[in-house]
Amino acid sequence: MEMSSRTKEDQFHIIHKVPSGDGPYVKAKHAQLVERDQEGAIVWFWKAINAGDRVESALKDMAVVMKQLDRTEEAIEAIKSFRCLCPKSSQESLDNVLIDLFKKCGKVDEQIVLLKQKLRMIYRGEAFNGKPTKTARSHGKKFQVSVRQETSRILGNLGWAYIQKTNFMAAEVVYKKAQMIDPDANKANNLGFCLIKQARYDEARSVLQHVVNGSIPGSDDIRARNKAHELLVETETWRPASELLPDLPGLDLDEDFVNGLEKLMNVWAPSRSKRLPIFEQIENFRDQNQIAC
Structure with a gap:
């Protein structure tokens, strides 16, 4: 018996991972995944966003395609401009997309601001919208x-x-x-x-x-x-700190951020009841700066 047209259509959508329907979002995914027409896909994603057709998915997918085409700045502006049309439950995942875009185009300061915001x-x-876990996807698998x-x-x-900002003191803390x-x-290597x-x-060492x-x-x-092993070899070649860090950046860790980290440690590392040495170093660093001023 010949396979019914409905079954063939279902298999087509499964194989190409294209949603069913005939709206602009579906046409965008068809252009992206079947026709491999990335520029055409962006046009249809824009139409989907303007038509209110699966705006969240259209915005994220369009950002991915734009990143592949080295239109990262444009993708950033699109996320910032249209995320207000997406539900509150999607804002965290949109932040993740933004962080990835910032990383792609070297906007380190913007990454730091957004990462701190996510920690707060x-x-x-x-x-996770108040939930203890969330479902993530990697290489087509959910976990x-x-x-x-x-x-x-x-x-x-x-x-x-x-x-990336050569602020190794702040990097060490986090x-x-x-x-x-x-x-x-x-x-550990980092x-x-x-x-x-x-x-x-x-x-x-x-x-x-x-x-x-x-x-x-x-x-x-x-x-x-x-x-x-490579890093261990490097530790055997002694060099003075002044040679490594001629202009040591400040910690760039505000007090609220540090206090927030300590609160998490009280929950997840209760056995370490005493204040961690690194935070004593932070306080000493601040005190010295205040005296210097």
Whole structure:
């Protein structure tokens, strides 16, 4: 028996991951995924947004296509201008799209502002729309992400943004926090790198050895171990801190942000009841600056 036209249509949508229907959003997805016409897809995404047809999906998908075409600045402006048409429940995911776009075009300061904003939402219990977990998707597979895991991920991204600004002191603070919440080898390597850049070689070696010894999640990844080995070699070549950091940036961590991090630690690391040494360093750093002023 021949396959019915309805069954063929259903299989077509499944194979090409194109939604059914004939609205502008469906036409945009058809242009994007079937015809491989990215410019044409953007035209239809705009029509979908203007027609109120699956605005949230159209906005996100259009931003992805624009990023692929190196129209990142345009994508940023589109998200900022039309996110008001999307429901409150979609704002977090739109922030994630924006952060990715900021990263693509090197807008580090904008990344930092938005990442801090997302962390403040976690402090206030507003992340994931108040739920303890959310469903995420990677390589076509769905999985659950906890608020704790999300916090560590955001801190890792914030640490990397500070590294791009060569603010290794601030990066160190947030990487240490991320490791306390949900440790992994990549963040350990980045923390080691920050310590090396501050000429604190003994501390860096201590951190990196956890990756080399396989005592931290993710250290079974050969790339992570190789990176740790490379950084360990660098710790053997002593250089003065003044040579590494001729113009040491300020911490760039406001008091509310630091207090918020400590509150999370009280929930997720209750065994560490005392104030962490790194925060004592922050206070000392501030006091010295005030005296200098």
